[in-house]
Amino acid sequence: MSVIEVSELRKSYGGRAVVDGVSFSVQEGEIFGILGPNGAGKTTTVECVEGLRVPDAGRIRVTGLDPVADHERVARVLGAQLQQSELQAKLTVREALELYASFYPRPANWRPLAERLGLTDKLATRFGKLSGGQKQRLFIALALVGDPRVVVLDELTTGLDPRARRDTWQLIEDVRAAGVTVLLVTHFMEEAQRLCDRIAVIDKGRIAALDTPEGLIRRSAGATVISFTPSAPLDEHDLNALPEVASVAYKDGRVTLSGTDATVNAVITLLARHHVTAHQLRVSDATLDDAFLDLTEAAA
Numbered sequence: 001m002s003v004i005e006v007s008e009l010r011k012s013y014g015g016r017a018v019v020d021g022v023s024f025s026v027q028e029g030e031i032f033g034i035l036g037p038n039g040a041g042k043t044t045t046v047e048c049v050e051g052l053r054v055p056d057a058g059r060i061r062v063t064g065l066d067p068v069a070d071h072e073r074v075a076r077v078l079g080a081q082l083q084q085s086e087l088q089a090k091l092t093v094r095e096a097l098e099l100y101a102s103f104y105p106r107p108a109n110w111r112p113l114a115e116r117l118g119l120t121d122k123l124a125t126r127f128g129k130l131s132g133g134q135k136q137r138l139f140i141a142l143a144l145v146g147d148p149r150v151v152v153l154d155e156l157t158t159g160l161d162p163r164a165r166r167d168t169w170q171l172i173e174d175v176r177a178a179g180v181t182v183l184l185v186t187h188f189m190e191e192a193q194r195l196c197d198r199i200a201v202i203d204k205g206r207i208a209a210l211d212t213p214e215g216l217i218r219r220s221a222g223a224t225v226i227s228f229t230p231s232a233p234l235d236e237h238d239l240n241a242l243p244e245v246a247s248v249a250y251k252d253g254r255v256t257l258s259g260t261d262a263t264v265n266a267v268i269t270l271l272a273r274h275h276v277t278a279h280q281l282r283v284s285d286a287t288l289d290d291a292f293l294d295l296t297e298a299a300a
């Protein structure tokens with residue numbers, strides 16, 4: 001069942017289309033990622049889903065409800081991460097949790113949530129005195145305190161140190177395991193690859209690709225990366241002529257090629273034919289990072 005449906009969404013500012021016909025649907029229990037460069041239209045898209053912005057055209061449904069016309073009902077099923085400016089500096093962590101819990105008919109118990117997010121010893125601290133990471137964790141707690149069916153998290157781990165980031169990923173996985181659908185905006189590839197079931201890559205207001213992380217990697221031209229140091233120089237022309245090669249780079253005597261499994265076999269054959277030995281031969285899968293560059297460059 002689709003929890004979020006977005007169809008042909010359009011939004012312009014000053015005559016410039018920043019969201020230009022975006023469609024996707026998010027299934028119940030899914031972690032769905034929206035990935036794209038800065039200014040791609042990610043926040044505008046999710047803020048339309050949250051009912052915070054009014055689309056110029058298109059249709060959005062959240063659990064079957066229109067986020068603009070049914071704003072109050074949508075607010076009860078959808079938890080959204082606040083922006084920094086939306087919380088008063090003097091409010092303590094406990095007050096913020098109690099206040100936000102009071103907005104919902106059946107809120108989650110905020111104490112275990114605060115515990116899980118490492119906020120228990122900060123309950124008496126005022127928002128203005130929290131570190132960046134602590135503020136971020138409080139925003140996540142506030143997004144979850146209404147016990148929502150869907151949670152929208154925009155740049156969830158920006159400003160967190162690597163340890164806190166990993167803890168937050170675990171938390172999101174737990175949230176999903178509890179049955180909550182997650183819409184996640186991110187520009188961190190590792191985060192998207194680790195967490196998301198499916199990802200919409202948005203570039204210049206349009207969806208450049210929509211697939212599982214593995215699917216995005218597979219569909220990019222260079223899904224396999226081969227690198228080695230040849231015992232004698234190789235002719236770049238020969239390397240470029242290998243089957244299904246997407247790119248060739250020669251640096252400090254080391255060759256890095258991207259292509260497919262067919263390219264791997266062909267490299268080995270080429271080396272054997274030239275009596276060249278490959279030192280430190282490495283074959284690896286491309287990362288989402290590689291696929292992302294490929295997909296957004298292809299769209300440019």
Ligand code: ADP
Pocket residue numbers: 013014018036037038039040041042043044045
């Ligand atoms: P992203 O989240 O992918 O970084 P945004 O959706 O925030 O992108 O913004 C997309 C584009 O729309 C940007 O160029 C931004 O400057 C512009 N934009 C966003 N909101 C407004 C607004 N309220 N008024 C004018 N331009 C806006």
